[in-house]
Amino acid sequence: MPVHAHLCAEARVIADLGDAQRIAHLAEDHWIDYPRARQALQELERMLDCPERTRMPGLLLHGESNIGKSMVIRKFLRAHPPREFNTDTGLLQVDVLAVEMPSAPQERRLYGQLLMALNAPYRPGDRLAAVEFTALTILRKVAPRMIIVDEVHNLLAGTAHEQRASLNLLKFLSNQLKCAIVALGTRDALAAMQTDAQIASRFPSFELPRWQENEDFRGFLAGFERQLPLRQASRISGSRAMVSAIMSATSGITGHISELLCRAAEAAIRSKKECITPELLQSVIGARSFA
Ligand SMILES: Nc1ncnc2c1ncn2[C@@H]1O[C@H](COP(=O)(O)OP(=O)(O)OP(=O)(O)O)[C@@H](O)[C@H]1O
Ligand SMILES: [Mg+2]
Structure with a gap:
């Protein structure tokens, strides 16, 4: 199995870099198709x-x-x-x-x-x-x-x-x-x-409407996860708890979703967890407002 098979080609390369470079990469906007x-x-x-x-x-x-x-x-x-x-x-x-x-x-x-x-x-x-x-x-x-x-x-x-x-x-x-x-x-x-x-x-x-909790939204989250340079899969779109938490914290606004996921990815890197879990997501949501 290729290394970091859960990531898109660009993120696979970034995932092997050091923490500081990966965190810097998170600050850039990347196009996710939806x-x-x-x-x-x-x-x-x-x-x-x-x-x-x-x-x-x-x-x-x-x-x-x-x-x-x-x-x-x-x-x-x-x-x-x-x-x-x-x-x-x-x-x-x-x-x-x-x-x-x-x-x-x-x-x-x-x-x-x-x-x-x-x-x-x-x-x-x-x-x-x-x-x-x-x-x-x-x-x-x-x-x-x-x-x-x-x-x-x-x-x-x-x-x-x-x-x-x-x-x-x-x-x-x-x-x-x-x-x-x-x-x-x-x-x-x-x-x-x-x-x-x-x-x-x-x-x-x-x-361009706000997101609703549906298949398109899960597809967007899956696309987002593929370009976060984390070394482990988080499987956000398959977790009802994480999908609902993201929706209620961001009111379905794309920019807030992006900010929340990037913060969560940064926390995953800093804590060495290397993936976003429901608990980590909740702690990031609890630390500040994303709506
Ligand atoms: N297709 C996308 N892929 C990834 N991130 C996106 C996408 N669309 C929006 N975003 C995220 O949402 C943020 C806001 O997007 P954008 O600046 O296009 O909003 P806007 O509708 O033009 O807002 P405003 O009316 O305030 O100008 C972006 O900086 C980016 O983080
Ligand atoms: Mg604009």
Whole structure:
């Protein structure tokens, strides 16, 4: 039997390293595949492949804070990295351009984010008309097939007028550049986008929900365990006690689950137990809050 057969290939290598290196490894985010995220990624791929048409596709990927929205986008971006750096224009050539909605949601700042993401010059003091002209000229040259805007709930920090203007800008960009637009945010983003029927119809919603105690959740936990560099199998997903304890301590929020399991793995390394047991898990849950 191969050594550490309970682990994925990467974790097998890490599992042989010293305690400090293994603990440092736990602090890094590692992508774990799960059905809902896979569906989201498939939807993004489908949108990216959409041929040019009058009405380009849009999507609002929403879910609670810490649920895993940005992780899905990071995974998608790894599959679609910038193509090249054009030395003539000094611009990045990208198929997928990802930015964040500014915390003060004004059109000028949103254009600024797009320009900065392309390594293009942007002077925050410039007037809207000038920034818009520069941004559209550059964006037409780069011709991204998809623009992703994260943190769309930041819209709610703006006035009603700013909210409408920023949302209309997304629609305008989609029409002008013939590119797909993906918005990401919490329920507040959903609320902001649903106030306008035209926007709502351009951005069908796709939710990343909290975990429920079901087969998908056990699959996610099993995937998580495979990349924790512990030398013994914990068999978390097969233990009803551990699955329920994780669910009730984290309220089914992916980020909390990840934090809890990483803390538990660290405790397993430090205590030389080398696996997560129900007792060890309870002691980690008792030591601090994960919700
Ligand atoms: N697919 C995944 N595999 C492993 N860990 C994940 C995954 N998705 C989420 N996580 C964990 O959850 C944490 C939060 O994820 P992420 O930052 O994507 O949340 P979010 O929904 O974008 O939150 P916010 O709305 O606050 O920006 C990550 O740092 C990671 O630890
Ligand atoms: Mg995020």
